[in-house]
Amino acid sequence: MLWSEVYRPKRCEDIIGQDAVIRYLVSFADAGSVPHMILSGPHGTGKTVAVECLAKRLYGENWEANTTVLSAADLLGRGRSALETDERFAQIYRKDQSLIVNFKYVVKWYASMRPLDADFKLMVFEDAEGLTFEAQQALRRTMERYSATCRFIFVTTRPSAIIPAIASRCLPLFFAPLESALIRTRLAEILAAEAATCPADDIDLIVHAARGDLRRAITYLQIVAGAGEEIDLAEVARSETSNVATSAFEALRAGNFAAARSIAESLMIEYGLPAREVVGELRRAVRREYNHPALAIALADADCQLGHNANDFVQINALLARIAREVSSEESTAAL
Numbered sequence: 001m002l003w004s005e006v007y008r009p010k011r012c013e014d015i016i017g018q019d020a021v022i023r024y025l026v027s028f029a030d031a032g033s034v035p036h037m038i039l040s041g042p043h044g045t046g047k048t049v050a051v052e053c054l055a056k057r058l059y060g061e062n063w064e065a066n067t068t069v070l071s072a073a074d075l076l077g078r079g080r081s082a083l084e085t086d087e088r089f090a091q092i093y094r095k096d097q098s099l100i101v102n103f104k105y106v107v108k109w110y111a112s113m114r115p116l117d118a119d120f121k122l123m124v125f126e127d128a129e130g131l132t133f134e135a136q137q138a139l140r141r142t143m144e145r146y147s148a149t150c151r152f153i154f155v156t157t158r159p160s161a162i163i164p165a166i167a168s169r170c171l172p173l174f175f176a177p178l179e180s181a182l183i184r185t186r187l188a189e190i191l192a193a194e195a196a197t198c199p200a201d202d203i204d205l206i207v208h209a210a211r212g213d214l215r216r217a218i219t220y221l222q223i224v225a226g227a228g229e230e231i232d233l234a235e236v237a238r239s240e241t242s243n244v245a246t247s248a249f250e251a252l253r254a255g256n257f258a259a260a261r262s263i264a265e266s267l268m269i270e271y272g273l274p275a276r277e278v279v280g281e282l283r284r285a286v287r288r289e290y291n292h293p294a295l296a297i298a299l300a301d302a303d304c305q306l307g308h309n310a311n312d313f314v315q316i317n318a319l320l321a322r323i324a325r326e327v328s329s330e331e332s333t334a335a336l
Contacts, residue, residue: 003221003222004218004219008049009049012025012050012053012054012057013026015050017178017182018050021050022050024173025053026057028058030057032119034054034058034120036143036152036169036170037171037172038153038154039155039156040155040172040173040174040175041157041177042157042177042212043157044178044213044214044215044217045175045213046214051155052067055122065116067124068110068122068124070110072135073127076132089102092105092106092109104138107123107138108142108146111123111142111145111150119149120151123151123153124153125152125155127155127156127274128156129156129162129274133163136165137165143166157274176212178212178213179212183212184207186218187207187217187221191225194225196226198224241271244263244266245263245264245285248285248320257324264282264316264320265317267281268312275315276303279299279306282319286299298319298323302319
């Protein structure tokens with residue numbers, strides 16, 4: 001079993017490196033009063049598990065019955081056919097209505113359900129940066145209507161994607177990347193619990209490669225500890241997503257824009273990367289193999305647009321189109 005799941009925090013007190021945020025969540029649970037919230041921060045910093053621990057402390061054994069977790073990718077990212085085939089939404093989905101109308105039905109359905117032995121329930125939107133402007137506008141009215149019996153929590157790596165009308169109704173809580181010392185201590189605890197060993201130099205490399213992401217660090221640790229022989233940690237840290245990003249460039253150089261677009265979108269849909277992280281993976285691929293100034297400018301422009309709450313899929317597709325047009329022409333390809 002994955003160590004990241006085995007050693008997943010069970011209580012609020014088990015979450016490390018986020019003391020200020022956890023104090024707020026504990027006080028909310030103990031007082032029985034939770035505001036609407038936006039939990040933001042990089043991957044692997046404890047956002048999702050913090051919501052789970054909050055619900056357990058607030059509701060006890062009934063935490064699952066009083067907590068609805070919806071993924072923006074499930075609701076909006078895969079189109080109407082995904083809603084139709086998902087058993088969670090089969091009773092709500094209306095084939096003759098648009099995707100956004102069905103989104104409203106789903107949210108209102110879950111928001112209107114009575115909480116079990118509690119004054120209110122929690123509705124959690126994971127990957128909330130994937131919620132479109134229209135979806136968020138619909139949510140604003142739903143939040144107003146059901147605020148007495150439902151608290152909305154938005155979990156995101158990009159808080160700028162949340163429109164002001166919703167952000168103004170929520171308490172923002174930021175989960176910072178974990179400090180290296182905290183990650184190193186946690187890895188040592190896991191090694192002791194597993195009766196495993198890992199060279200000190202490898203621990204240092206793992207901490208550096210994780211870049212504040214504890215989940216990633218634990219995954220690397222399990223790979224290294226279970227290898228049974230020397231392993232190229234730099235190659236491991238490069239990750240599958242880096243290789244996927246490199247393959248997108250290869251598809252563009254081959255003149256296959258459709259394949260490149262499909263590969264880049266898979267990083268967001270299948271691997272769950274925010275668009276800015278996809279740009280980061282593409283940038284690392286550029287540094288390794290495609291050192292070209294036009295690429296650097298195109299990537300910087302895309303990152304700037306995404307930082308201003310632009311649509312993820314539109315901007316990634318625009319970036320690939322720009323690369324295909326400006327960089328992957330015969331003259332640019334020859335210069336690569």
